[in-house]
Amino acid sequence: MKKLYGVGTGPGDKELLTLKAVKVIEGAKVIFAPNNKGKNMALDTVKDYIHNKKVVLLDFPMGEVKMDDYTKAAKIIYKEISDEEYGVFLTIGDPMIYSTFIYIMEELEKTDVEVEIVSGIPSFIAGAAKSKTPITIKKDRFLLCDEFQEEMLDNVDSICILKTLKDKEDILDSFEKKNFIYKYIKRCTLEDEKVLMDRKAIVEDKDYISLIIGRRKKDD
Amino acid sequence: MKKLYGVGTGPGDKELLTLKAVKVIEGAKVIFAPNNKGKNMALDTVKDYIHNKKVVLLDFPMGEVKMDDYTKAAKIIYKEISDEEYGVFLTIGDPMIYSTFIYIMEELEKTDVEVEIVSGIPSFIAGAAKSKTPITIKKDRFLLCDEFQEEMLDNVDSICILKTLKDKEDILDSFEKKNFIYKYIKRCTLEDEKVLMDRKAIVEDKDYISLIIGRRKKDD
Numbered sequence: 001m002k003k004l005y006g007v008g009t010g011p012g013d014k015e016l017l018t019l020k021a022v023k024v025i026e027g028a029k030v031i032f033a034p035n036n037k038g039k040n041m042a043l044d045t046v047k048d049y050i051h052n053k054k055v056v057l058l059d060f061p062m063g064e065v066k067m068d069d070y071t072k073a074a075k076i077i078y079k080e081i082s083d084e085e086y087g088v089f090l091t092i093g094d095p096m097i098y099s100t101f102i103y104i105m106e107e108l109e110k111t112d113v114e115v116e117i118v119s120g121i122p123s124f125i126a127g128a129a130k131s132k133t134p135i136t137i138k139k140d141r142f143l144l145c146d147e148f149q150e151e152m153l154d155n156v157d158s159i160c161i162l163k164t165l166k167d168k169e170d171i172l173d174s175f176e177k178k179n180f181i182y183k184y185i186k187r188c189t190l191e192d193e194k195v196l197m198d199r200k201a202i203v204e205d206k207d208y209i210s211l212i213i214g215r216r217k218k219d220d
Numbered sequence: 221m222k223k224l225y226g227v228g229t230g231p232g233d234k235e236l237l238t239l240k241a242v243k244v245i246e247g248a249k250v251i252f253a254p255n256n257k258g259k260n261m262a263l264d265t266v267k268d269y270i271h272n273k274k275v276v277l278l279d280f281p282m283g284e285v286k287m288d289d290y291t292k293a294a295k296i297i298y299k300e301i302s303d304e305e306y307g308v309f310l311t312i313g314d315p316m317i318y319s320t321f322i323y324i325m326e327e328l329e330k331t332d333v334e335v336e337i338v339s340g341i342p343s344f345i346a347g348a349a350k351s352k353t354p355i356t357i358k359k360d361r362f363l364l365c366d367e368f369q370e371e372m373l374d375n376v377d378s379i380c381i382l383k384t385l386k387d388k389e390d391i392l393d394s395f396e397k398k399n400f401i402y403k404y405i406k407r408c409t410l411e412d413e414k415v416l417m418d419r420k421a422i423v424e425d426k427d428y429i430s431l432i433i434g435r436r437k438k439d440d
Contacts, residue, residue, distance in 0.1 A: 015243065016339060020235035096348040096355045097362075105352065117349035119236065121339045128316040129337035132325065135316045135364075141372070142317075142364040144356060152361070155372070 002113045003086035004032075004077060006095040006105060008120015009045040013189035016121045017045065024118055025049045028088040030080050034100050035059045042090035056080055060100060067103075074107035081113065094122045098146060098162065123211055124160040127185035131195045133213050134158070150174040158215040168203050171212060180214040222333045223306035224252075224297060226315040226325060228340015229265040233409035236341045237265065244338055245269045248308040250300050254320050255279045262310035276300055280320060287323075294327035301333065314342045318366060318382065343431060344380035347405035351415045353433050354378070370394040378435040388423050391432060400434040 005024045010016035025031065026049050033042050035057035043055070058073040081087045095101040095117050105115050124144060128135050136142045140157040148161050148171050161171060164184070175182045184196040186207045196202045202212075225244045230236035245251065246269050253262050255277035263275070278293040301307045315321040315337050325335050344364060348355050356362045360377035368381050368391050381391060384404070395402045404422040406414045407429050416422045422432075 010238075013240070015240035016238050018230075018236050018238055018341065019242070020233070022239070023235065094345050094349075094355075096345065096353065098356050098358065098360075102354045102357055115352070117352065119341045119345045119349045121238065121341065122345065125314050125316065125339045125342065125345075129314075129339045132335070132337065133316065134322045135314075136318050136366070137322055138318065139367055140318075140365075143376070144362040144364075145360075146356070147359055152375070155375075156363070 002078070002081040002083060003116065004081065004108060004113055005086060005088045005116050005118055006101045007088050007090055007118045008094040008122075009042045009090055009092055010121040011093060011123045011126040011189045012041055012045055012187075013126070014045055014048065016126065016189060018118065018120070020118050021046070021120065022049055024086075025088050026051075027086070028053065029082065029085045030054045030056060030087040031090065032056050032058055032077055032080070032087060033090040042092045045092075046090060054080075065100075070100075070103040070107050074104055074111070077104065077108065078111055078113060091120070092123075094120045097122050097144075123188055124162065124213065127160065127183075127188045127211050127213055130188055130193065131183040131185055131213060133183055133215055135160075135213075148174070150178070153178040153180060153214070153216075156216075158213065161212045161214075163208070164210055164212050165206070165208050168212075172199055172202065175214045179217050181217055182212055182214045184210060184212050186210040222298070222301040222303060223336065224301065224328060224333055225306060225308045225336050225338055226321045227308050227310055227338045228314040228342075229262045229310055229312055230341040231313060231343045231346035231409040232261055232265055232407075233346070234265055234268065236346065236409060238338065238340070240338050241266070241340065242269055244306075245308050246271075247306070248273065249302065249305045250274045250276060250307040251310060252276050252278055252297055252300070252307060253310040262312045265312075266310060274300075285320075285323075290320075290323040290327050294324055294331070297324065297328065298331055298333060311340070312343075314340045317342050317364075343408055344382065344433065347380065347403075347408045347431050347433055350408055350413065351403040351405055351433060353403055353435055355380075368394070370398070373398040373400060373434070373436075376436075378433065381432045381434075383428070384430055384432045385426070385428050388432075392419055392422065395434045399437050401437055402432055402434045404430060404432050406430040
């Protein structure tokens with residue numbers, strides 16, 4: 001039987017890897033990661049544990065990825081893992097959150113490859129830690145999304161919006177109108193990390209590795 | 221300056237500790253944890269790294285905890301950490317999600333104790349991994365809560381409800397009505413872990429360390 005571990009490498013800080021992630025990477029015969037052309041954050045995070053293992057970069061086209069691209073990648077993975085051995089597919093953050101791995105997993109479920117997931121620290125969890133913003137206290141509701149609409153704020157106590165390059169002004173307008181505090185976390189746990197709370201600074205920032213956390217102001 | 225690390229110990233599996241959690245626990249002068257009477261999952265998870273350190277269990281009354289209880293706990297923490305040293309406050313899962321630590325942090329912000337948070341794997345992330353349930357793919361919305369109302373399902377693609385001892389039948393009724401698949405994860409990553417998908421088995425289970433993940437069925 002072949003096996004593939006989907007391993008979350010967390011937000012980027014090497015120290016936020018789990019012990020299990022390190023263990024399964026060190027024991028793997030082959031490492032898979034999406035080919036990002038240029039910088040590869042997942043690979044960079046775990047590079048101390050790769051040693052001289054085979055690394056296979058899987059191509060996914062920029063923009064719209066088609067089901068066929070995932071099928072092709074799954075076929076490569078199937079071929080590269082020998083029987084009774086295992087490989088690791090690296091994914092930034094956690095494998096179950098906005099990841100390519102989800103599609104790969106669904107493709108591999110049609111084969112005899114066993115799949116196991118090793119959770120990673122999602123970026124919004126790391127962002128809450130860095131900005132010291134509670135995500136939930138008792139009875140609270142938290143929403144995670146990658147596209148924002150103002151109505152989302154009506155029934156939640158906190159929210160995290162990922163990939164906030166566009167529409168930042170609209171998002172901040174809504175937060176202000178609906179009485180939410182907000183914090184913008186840029187390059188969370190990475191070298192140039194910044195937590196911004198100033199509206200102008202947030203709007204002007206152009207880093208694509210960024211997220212916004214909003215939290216409803218509570219009456220004292 | 222005194223310093224307190226709020227450290228998430230994750231869902232219970234020792235291997236899901238982060239490297240940073242291990243490092244700061246090993247370097248701490250004193251370890252704090254809520255006094256659960258009986259089993260203490262946070263302490264159990266990290267016991268290999270406590271060695272002969274001082275462990276201070278903080279009392280929080282069962283049921284309704286008052287602000288005064290957090291103030292008292294924060295005073296004990298302040299007293300126990302010597303100047304220029306640091307302590308660690310352990311919290312299961314992640315410190316920013318439904319934790320006692322949030323209140324402790326807010327109390328300590330009134331003092332000169334520096335606070336730093338070390339993220340942990342939240343139970344719902346581990347539950348998604350164990351049950352291989354995607355939390356979000358592109359454009360999805362995910363809601364986290366500890367009290368359920370059917371209307372919550374109308375505008376989300378997936379949901380996790382923590383502490384599901386009560387109202388399980390109502391929750392499953394709503395999932396079925398709104399076309400959500402559901403998985404119940406009991407004692408996630410612990411010794412007697414189970415993933416249940418059978419309605420009857422879910423309703424009959426009485427374990428309080430459990431959560432339900434629901435996900436909207438997608439049209440093929």
